[in-house]
Amino acid sequence: MGEVALKRGVFVLAVLLIAVIIAAVCLGAAHVSWRDALSGDATARAVLVRIRLSRVVVAALIGATLAVAGVTFQTLLRNPLADPFILGVSGGAACGAAVVTAFGLARVPGLVPVVAFAGACGATAAVFLVARRRGRTDTTRLLLSGLILNALFSAIILIAFALAPASDMASALRWMMGSLSGASWSDAILLGTMFVIATATLVFISNDLRMLAFGEDDARAHGVNVERVKLIGFGAASIVTGAAVAASGIIGFVGLLVPHLVRLIWRRDYRYLLPLCALAGPALLVASDTVARVAIAPVELPVGAITALLGVPFFLSLLRSSR
Amino acid sequence: MLRVENVSYAYGVAPPTRRRMHPDADAAESAAPHRGVNDVSLHVGDGGALIALAGPNGSGKSTLLKLIARVIAPQRGEVVLDDRNDWTAKEYARRVGYLPQETEDVFAMRAIDVVVSGRAPYLSRFAFESEEDYAEAEKALALCDASYLGARFLDEMSGGERKRVFLARVLAGAPRLILLDEPFAALDVAHVQQFSRLLRDIVDRTNSTVVFASHDLNWAAAYSDRMLVMRDGRIARDATPGEVMRTEVVRELFGFDARTIDGWLVPNLQR
Numbered sequence: 278m279g280e281v282a283l284k285r286g287v288f289v290l291a292v293l294l295i296a297v298i299i300a301a302v303c304l305g306a307a308h309v310s311w312r313d314a315l316s317g318d319a320t321a322r323a324v325l326v327r328i329r330l331s332r333v334v335v336a337a338l339i340g341a342t343l344a345v346a347g348v349t350f351q352t353l354l355r356n357p358l359a360d361p362f363i364l365g366v367s368g369g370a371a372c373g374a375a376v377v378t379a380f381g382l383a384r385v386p387g388l389v390p391v392v393a394f395a396g397a398c399g400a401t402a403a404v405f406l407v408a409r410r411r412g413r414t415d416t417t418r419l420l421l422s423g424l425i426l427n428a429l430f431s432a433i434i435l436i437a438f439a440l441a442p443a444s445d446m447a448s449a450l451r452w453m454m455g456s457l458s459g460a461s462w463s464d465a466i467l468l469g470t471m472f473v474i475a476t477a478t479l480v481f482i483s484n485d486l487r488m489l490a491f492g493e494d495d496a497r498a499h500g501v502n503v504e505r506v507k508l509i510g511f512g513a514a515s516i517v518t519g520a521a522v523a524a525s526g527i528i529g530f531v532g533l534l535v536p537h538l539v540r541l542i543w544r545r546d547y548r549y550l551l552p553l554c555a556l557a558g559p560a561l562l563v564a565s566d567t568v569a570r571v572a573i574a575p576v577e578l579p580v581g582a583i584t585a586l587l588g589v590p591f592f593l594s595l596l597r598s599s600r
Numbered sequence: 601m602l603r604v605e606n607v608s609y610a611y612g613v614a615p616p617t618r619r620r621m622h623p624d625a626d627a628a629e630s631a632a633p634h635r636g637v638n639d640v641s642l643h644v645g646d647g648g649a650l651i652a653l654a655g656p657n658g659s660g661k662s663t664l665l666k667l668i669a670r671v672i673a674p675q676r677g678e679v680v681l682d683d684r685n686d687w688t689a690k691e692y693a694r695r696v697g698y699l700p701q702e703t704e705d706v707f708a709m710r711a712i713d714v715v716v717s718g719r720a721p722y723l724s725r726f727a728f729e730s731e732e733d734y735a736e737a738e739k740a741l742a743l744c745d746a747s748y749l750g751a752r753f754l755d756e757m758s759g760g761e762r763k764r765v766f767l768a769r770v771l772a773g774a775p776r777l778i779l780l781d782e783p784f785a786a787l788d789v790a791h792v793q794q795f796s797r798l799l800r801d802i803v804d805r806t807n808s809t810v811v812f813a814s815h816d817l818n819w820a821a822a823y824s825d826r827m828l829v830m831r832d833g834r835i836a837r838d839a840t841p842g843e844v845m846r847t848e849v850v851r852e853l854f855g856f857d858a859r860t861i862d863g864w865l866v867p868n869l870q871r
Contacts, residue, residue: 355706450787481725488720492704498670499773500693544709544753546717548728 285570286542290556292493294337297560301333301567305574327462335460335524336580337559338468340393340531342521344558345476345551347532348539349514351443352490352547353507354408356419357595360533361397361518365426365594367529369400370522371452372430378448379437390467394519400426401515455581457566463525471520475513479551482506528581530588531562537595601809602644602668602777609663610636637663638833639677644777644813646809648803652820652841653813655830661813664830665779669698670812681777692762693721701782701813702787703766708755711765715741715750718772735773738857740771743805744798746866760791764798771802779813792863796823817854817865821845829853 302325302463303310350366361367373396374389383389406424408415428575434452451459462589479486485506488496493503507583521528539550562580565587569578612635637660644651653661664671668679672693678685681695683850697718705714716729716737723729729737741747744764754762763783770778783799784792800823814820820827821841829837829844836853837844844850845863859866 351707355704357706484720484723484725484727488717490704490707491717492700492702494666494700495698495703497689498669498693498696498698498700499718500688500690501720502689540707544707545713546707546709593804 282543283545283552286549286553287556290553290560294556294560294563297563297567298333300339301336301563302329304567304588305329313404330547331462331465332460332566333563334462334465335468336457336563338472339457339521339525339528339563340535340560341519341555342468342472342475342558343528343531343562344535344554345472345479346514346518346521348536348547348550348554349479349486349510351536352486353510353514354419355490356416357537358416358420358533358592361514362527362529362532363592364404364519365400365423365430366397366404366515367527368427368430369396369398369403369521370394370519370528372396372433373519373522373559374400374526375434375448375452376437378452379441381441381570390471390520391521393523394516396430397515397519397522400430400434401511405511411529445536451579452522452526454579455526455584456535456577456579457525457569458577460524467529468520468524469515475517476551476555478509478513482509483548483551486510490546493523506519508572525580528562530584531558533595534584534591535561537591601646601682602642603680603683604640604668605666605677605680607640607664607674607679607687608636608638609672609675610638611663623786633768634661636660636833637667637717639828640664640833640835641677642828642835642838644809648666648807649809649826650799650803650824651809651811651828652824653727653811653828653830654820654844655815655836656816657815659830660831660833661815662781665698665781665811665813668777669696669779671698690721693775694773694779695775696777697770697781697784698780699766699767699770699781699786701766703762705754705762707817708753710750711746711752711754711757711768712737712759714754714765715769715772718769721773736774737768737772740768741765743771743802744768745794760788760795763785763787763791763795767795767798771806776808778808778810780810782814783812784814792819799823817845817850821863834864 307324309321309324312466314325344395347360350361350364351357360469370393373392377383377389377392387554403426403542404419404422419456485501488499488501489506496503535554536550538555545555565583566580569583572578604690636656655661667674670679681687681692716733718753719729719733719736738747738750741750744767746764746768747759749757749761754765757765783795787795799812802808803810806818821844824841827839827841827844828835831853836864845860847860850858850860850865
């Protein structure tokens with residue numbers, strides 16, 4: 278009975294995602310059509326495939342990544358307010374990436390994603406140390422540690438760029454606000470690889486990971502190797518967060534919003550939420566990014582601002598209603 | 601079935617550096633009553649029984665249950681089930697069920713989905729619960745008089761209803777040994793009676809053994825065949841309720857002034 282509901286949910290969300298992607302590729306500041314591109318118009322093809330489609334694919338991958346990371350953090354921490362942005366994990370990744378960029382090392386191949394990942398892991402470890410007491414994460418401590426980490430990371434980002442040439446200031450803003458304007462196919466390939474590896478890993482442990490929602494002692498009593506599942510789960514969620522931030526800077530609230538929207542419809546365990554989030558996340562972020570591109574075109578809004586505008590009211594209502 | 605042999609477990613043995621930084625902590629630690637369990641041995645035979653684990657707060661009841669459930673590993677001694685101590689975690693979980701004192705359900709699901717998650721030790725890595733697993737879950741809910749709760753969500757239930765759902769979740773795993781930590785806590789008197797009748801029913805129908813911890817000596821005695829009374833991390837008495845619930849025994853074990861009338865403990869209110 279459960280699998281039928283899951284298949285229906287996956288089908289509905291997949292159709293929604295495809296519709297959003299088609300709309301996103303068709304909409305934009307430049308008026309070009311697929312008919313032109315397919316009939317050999319080189320400019321139309323360049324705009325659609327090289328610029329617009331690559332950006333839509335990167336947006337979809339980042340949406341999927343952040344949603345998967347969010348639902349994983351929420352389950353591991355048994356806390357509905359956990360998300361890579363609020364925990365400071367995105368901030369840690371951006372901080373690492375910004376420091377590398379400020380020192381002019383951004384062009385060293387692979388360095389930005391690796392440092393972003395290190396920053397994400399460092400932030401995850403810090404949250405662990407600060408917010409956990411006696412096997413539980415207290416919501417107040419969780420939010421406080423996220424707040425303080427985010428303040429620390431934005432300070433470091435600002436200092437890094439103050440020391441760097443003035444021309445790099447725009448780049449600093451990009452790390453902090455999140456933007457998909459520079460998205461390329463190479464970003465898409467790197468992100469896609471990371472996303473597939475991390476999600477496959479999470480699927481591999483999902484039958485154990487979902488049991489953590491009932492508490493760690495309870496999971497142990499059901500034969501779950503809790504320490505191993507936590508290590509793998511936090512590791513995978515941190516890696517994909519690092520990869521996402523390296524490509525786009527900090528895009529907030531997607532990891533919080535998507536699992537909750539999914540849960541409003543399907544109140545099931547992690548094994549169901551994981552694929553549903555991996556489909557709903559891209560739909561939300563591609564839609565947000567399209568709004569960012571076309572709302573007051575040709576001026577482009579930062580997509581992080583759009584997701585924040587959506588996310589903040591939602592977060593506040595969640596905070597009010599949480600026990 | 602179960603043998604606990606000279607098992608010890610102490611909490612929060614602080615690392616030496618921290619002790620040096622807080623010289624007072626050492627004194628406080630040695631002055632505090634012993635926490636955890638200390639050199640406990642016990643034997644639980646085959647065949648259904650309802651066993652109460654009684655004793656004051658902090659006497660080691662929860663720790664002993666966690667050790668038997670393999671939620672924590674003993675620092676000394678061993679827990680042996682069916683003459684083996686090399687069970688894999690999943691194998692062990694199929695035989696021994698454990699219900700912690702407080703259950704967590706931040707993301708409230710339907711009761712039936714919660715109950716069927718008790719089948720986890722039987723699932724292979726990528727499997728979802730089958731129709732048979734759901735049938736087991738329905739049976740377990742019925743055994744707990746909670747069939748009507750199946751389609752409801754946990755956050756729409758009273759404390760007593762949730763308790764029964766989580767008991768059904770333990771039963772869904774079909775364990776032969778069921779460990780319940782303070783199952784009567786947070787239940788009113790009527791529900792305590794209902795719940796204890798339920799436990800008796802489960803023992804009779806499934807021939808499993810239930811070990812429940814209770815700080816309330818009266819409930820422990822009223823609903824058990826055998827009482828293990830803990831004090832300062834040790835089992836101070838292993839006897840029938842009738843033997844324990846005598847004025848002089850209670851005075852000796854608990855060190856407080858009380859009388860027992862017809863096997864019920866009554867505080868001594870005369871000054």
